[in-house]
Amino acid sequence: MDNYDLIVIGGGPAGLMAAGRAAELGASVLLLEKNNNLGVKLLMTGGGRCNFTNKIPPRAFADAYGANGKWFLSGLTRFGSNELINFFKREGLKIKVEAAGRVFPESDKASDLLTLLVEYAERNGVTIRLASSVLKLEDDNKKIQAVVSLDGTALRAKKFIIATGGRSYPSSGSTGDAYAWLRALAHRVIKPRPALSPILLNDDIKELQGISLSEIELRLFQGDKKLGSAIGDIIFTGSGLSGPAPLNLSRIIARHPGVPLEVKLDFKPAFNQEVLEQNILALTHENSRLYLKNIISDLVPKKLAAYLLAASGISGSKKGNGLTKAERQSLVKSLKAYSLSVKGLRGFEEAMITVGGVDLREVDPKTMGSKLFSNLYFAGEILDLEGPTGGYNLQVAWTSGYIAGESAAR
Numbered sequence: 001m002d003n004y005d006l007i008v009i010g011g012g013p014a015g016l017m018a019a020g021r022a023a024e025l026g027a028s029v030l031l032l033e034k035n036n037n038l039g040v041k042l043l044m045t046g047g048g049r050c051n052f053t054n055k056i057p058p059r060a061f062a063d064a065y066g067a068n069g070k071w072f073l074s075g076l077t078r079f080g081s082n083e084l085i086n087f088f089k090r091e092g093l094k095i096k097v098e099a100a101g102r103v104f105p106e107s108d109k110a111s112d113l114l115t116l117l118v119e120y121a122e123r124n125g126v127t128i129r130l131a132s133s134v135l136k137l138e139d140d141n142k143k144i145q146a147v148v149s150l151d152g153t154a155l156r157a158k159k160f161i162i163a164t165g166g167r168s169y170p171s172s173g174s175t176g177d178a179y180a181w182l183r184a185l186a187h188r189v190i191k192p193r194p195a196l197s198p199i200l201l202n203d204d205i206k207e208l209q210g211i212s213l214s215e216i217e218l219r220l221f222q223g224d225k226k227l228g229s230a231i232g233d234i235i236f237t238g239s240g241l242s243g244p245a246p247l248n249l250s251r252i253i254a255r256h257p258g259v260p261l262e263v264k265l266d267f268k269p270a271f272n273q274e275v276l277e278q279n280i281l282a283l284t285h286e287n288s289r290l291y292l293k294n295i296i297s298d299l300v301p302k303k304l305a306a307y308l309l310a311a312s313g314i315s316g317s318k319k320g321n322g323l324t325k326a327e328r329q330s331l332v333k334s335l336k337a338y339s340l341s342v343k344g345l346r347g348f349e350e351a352m353i354t355v356g357g358v359d360l361r362e363v364d365p366k367t368m369g370s371k372l373f374s375n376l377y378f379a380g381e382i383l384d385l386e387g388p389t390g391g392y393n394l395q396v397a398w399t400s401g402y403i404a405g406e407s408a409a410r
């Protein structure tokens, strides 16, 4: 006998939203979470402030997810950021919108949002079981029959939602358990890889460690082919690049494993080459008797100026009036397209999200239902769908959770 209409595995944002919505529509729901607390990762988001969505329209929202965004558009149209904001307002949350459309709780506390979500689930009658780690799924006749927990107990239900997240920040509970269950069910899983993670470089850039810069454009290349770009703040680490722009570019790097890639840094994206060259010409005229390393530190921090001059084959101890036209052009090239070779990305311990997961070709975007098992649904980061920083990843959890909950409750 089925004890519940629905079992939801995973008590993160996707699982809580799915469980709450299904219960609101009248389903009897059991939520299983392996941690002793719900929403451990949710509490870490946005530095504890929780950038839970973004205020841009559905189509632009969908575009932010790249190639897989098309799959998600119908979901975003049904329960996108506006519907989500209204949902949280109805639940009593005060919100605020910051730069680039990022939406936060007015209190700057992720815990306020989590409290409301848990209240929403509990008020609608969801049974929550903590410290309940699911070990595997049992199937028969193209249906999931039960989940088996770590102590060997089999729990039965009519429907199941997998909301176990990805593999990033495994200390939060997201250890990627469900990938193995799904492969055992012959569901296709795109290999999970860390993303929104610092970039590692082959080049030795130790001397730049600690330099942080604003509004830098990064362009990613495979040979001559441009794969993508990102603009924003960067920081040089001892081994590579971190900060919002490198993190956003890391999503594309994660989707090109084992391929030689180059990242080109444009330190002055606001100027084209000609304008920048004219600026340098003017600076060297005005300061003809100063050392070049001091003149160029008008454009970039001193350590970086010295590094770029050396990389352009120019002695920093040369005076302004000694810079030749060829040297000036070489310096402009270094400032506009300084090329570094990508070694890879930092691992899951430091990655905010996981690229990869359940192959979207096997999931119906209108229901979040599996195309292989009629009573199985997916929500959140377990799906092969990820976005840049700015609230896009939590929106995956909210939208897919809401839709999976509704579909499973029908």
Ligand SMILES: Cc1cc2nc3c(=O)[nH]c(=O)nc-3n(C[C@H](O)[C@H](O)[C@H](O)COP(=O)(O)OP(=O)(O)OC[C@H]3O[C@@H](n4cnc5c(N)ncnc54)[C@H](O)[C@@H]3O)c2cc1C
Pocket (backbone or CB within 6 Å): 009, 010, 011, 012, 013, 014, 015, 032, 033, 034, 035, 038, 039, 040, 041, 042, 044, 045, 046, 047, 050, 051, 052, 053, 132, 133, 134, 135, 163, 164, 165, 166, 168, 169, 172, 173, 174, 175, 176, 177, 178, 351, 352, 353, 379, 380, 381, 382, 390, 391, 392, 393, 394, 395, 397
């Ligand atoms: C440091 C950090 C900051 C972030 N900041 C933002 C941000 O500001 N904005 C944004 O949009 N996104 C942010 N993200 C991404 C966002 O947190 C995730 O996309 C989101 O949490 C995914 O939700 P989820 O419910 O799918 O998975 P998760 O939040 O990972 O939840 C999955 C749950 O399933 C449980 N579980 C796993 N396996 C089992 C099992 N076998 N049995 C039972 N339970 C299980 C886990 O313990 C976990 O509680 C951030 C991520 C990190 C790491």
